Amino acid sequence: MAEPTTRDTILAAIRQGKPDLLPLPATIGFPPNISAENLVESFMTMVKTNGGQAIRVASLAEARAFLAEDYDLTLPVLSHVEGLDISNFTPAEELRLLDTLHLFVLEGKVGVAENAAVWVDEAAIGIRALPFITLNLSIVLSEKNLVGNMHEAYRLIDTSTGFGTFIAGPSKTADIEQSLVIGAHGSKTLTVFLLP
Amino acid sequence: MNVGLFIPCYVDQFYPNVGIATLRLLESLDVKVIFPMEQTCCGQPMANSGFQRLSAGCDKNFIQNFADCDVVVGPSGSCVLHLKEHLHSSEQPEEAARLRGNVYELCEFLTDVLKVDALPKARFPHRVGLHTSCHGQRGLGLSSMSELVAPKFSKPEHLLRLVDGLDLVPLTHPDECCGFGGTFCVFEEALSSKMGKDRVNDHLRHGAEVITGGDMSCLMQLEGVLRRQKSSVRVMHIAEILTSGN
């Protein structure tokens, strides 16, 4: 007889030692503490708390104007947002060459008012490294896609894609004496545009 | 109701006045109290050191002593918690279970059973810091806890607020451990002392003249630090304050 594999040994040990079946909670999650009319305001406050900036715009053209003001758009810029044509950068095969990217703009699917996390999925991201390797990041999000809390977000997002992530602010660290520093390894800034 | 007075071993030996105050306080509230003379210790020192299995004799003695009592009341949250959680007897399991369910810390007996809402004679015109003992608070639920999202309350504070002239001082860390911790105070001497010192400083910074609480073990720890510092600040068990003016 073949020797049992590690897998079999572990599973057998679990079966031997696990407790009798315990039930899942009757309900998962809670209704949001933020009312529908306060979603935008709460979301914007939390973006700020997270170290980013949130701007309400009427159109993509307005968003573009803000970007032009904040960033030098002659530096390498890549936009994956349809109708926001500011790209001047074509990603090469070689991932390390993405390191020069100055600004990356993509579309968020769902925004969560209680923590300002924005879900971005693989279709919007494209090359997975982009939102992390870019120096500056901007997310365009429709106000219609704001929800109150994470439980609601998980009801809306599609977790069956290859990759997706909640982004809540620019990268940060407090590993040196608990002093908050914005701009650790990921993007140093985050601007979220809220469209009607 | 037959109330058995449980005086923990170290209170018996080192702080008899706390036992006397507890007895007088209960009697002043018309409670008939008996003190079983052969009682010794709850067994906690052994159990907390990993030798709960060696405390059978101790448990047996406790059960024998309090067999005639409807309820047991003791002026120590820590010892009471130990009894509630760990009093066992292989010979008399039902009696042990009955006692586990009927042992009260003094403050909770006053607020929950006697429902004391006035102490007309009590007068203590001093600035007092309340040390909240961990076993009383987190173990017995004598007061709300800073870690939890829950309504605020405190049974000892409710009682202290009934004392005329008493000025309860606020603390920066109202429910930080004093560092006594049973045998921890000896086996982790350096840490235990530092924790005691930090607790004392919180009270001193807020101008307490007296530090009180429901657990004499915590207060012994704080007193040890105060006396080493030659401080004029005293420790008093809450029973002593509630009977002051009597």
Add this chain to the structure above:
Amino acid sequence: MNTASPKHAKNAEAFLRDEENTDWHNETLWFVRSKRDRAAQSLPEWEELREQASQIKAHALSKLDDYLIQLEENARKNGIIVHWAANADEHNQIVLDIMRKHKATKIVKSKSMLTEECHLNPFLIKQGIEVIDTDLGERIIQLRNEPPSHIVMPAIHLKKKHIGDLFHLHLGTDAGADDPQYLTEAARIHLRQKFLLADLAITGVNFAIAETGGFVVCTNEGNADLGAHLAKVHIACMGIEKVIPKAEHLGVFLRLLARSATGQAVTTYSSHFRKPAPGQEMHLVLVDNGRTRQLASPDFRNSLKCIRCGACMNTCPVYRRSGGHSYHTAVAGPIGSILAPNIDMKEYADLPFASTLCGSCTNVCPVKIDIHQQLYKWRQVLGEAGVVEPAKKVGMSGMDVLFSRPWLYRFAGRAGRWLMQTFPTLANKASLNPWAIHRDMPKPPEQSFRDWYAQQNKKTNG
């Protein structure tokens, strides 16, 4: 008989010799605890949320075999290569074999307490592989050749001055410069090069989801993502207890994790990995290393619910004043003290005693692990197994002899008080009584309560 030496007490004493530093450490950690309190108080449903999290974990552990099989099946369908490791050695060998297959010599790692537990770094370095920790705190302690002192804030024991000196030495920053912003920027530049050149990335796993066959990694710095997305090969290492049934359960855990850990509403990045990117290879290593043993113990299996937030450390009055290294184990603090004895009972016999059992850890735990109750239970197990100090044991049997014999107790009490009254300096002599090194003994009274009571009764009954 095996005997444990009181390592934690000795380490704590050494830490406490610099009182100013101890106070700073205490206050820094308390600052994080206060941020956690504010975050918790902002959610009225906080306690129920903890309860849900605890129940989901309890359920997942009660069906752990099924969920691991489901996870494996779905992960494989997604194109992830799944491995099983019984212990640290097997885990390390699996990682090494993958590296050899890809001829990888440069790897970047994001924080993984599991790989700390398995001592992966020293193992790989011995094989001539460059291993770079990329979490800032982890990189700092790696340059110092130290283990982490905290699971969320690995370098929390260090002051910025130390880090400034360290970076001056290793990264060429200006001498004497200790501004956190400046130092973080230097680390960013240094590590960016490492990310760009790495052959392979290792990450931990915060949650694995049986239903989707994917896993979630949470960071604030973005280092896990940079590493995993830039390298050709991504190895994610997880303890088998990290699996949860469904993606919707993440809503519960992600609301608790960062709030408990740092007081943030959520980590900056909560990345959901499900399939390797085109041209990339993704591995998932499932590690037991004592977890099935812990699961088989009704008293201790709850500790497997841990989501590694570190809240129990930040609140612990002992941890705050003794530092993470005093626990001499990968996971320090209260949770470490109930996990470590399961791995090596003899080596870590001192840790369940490094606590006053104040219970604050249990109250902050987002998955409601009864940490202080488990510390108490470990003490009983260690007492039973005879791995506590012999002095303690003799003392304890003596105590029962004393307390089960009221006459002896009365005699000893009287004798003790007499002794203390007669020789007060003896009782306060530090070499005889550790209590008295920093504290005074209580003044012994003339008579005990029972003596007084007997006297009163005599008077009344006449």
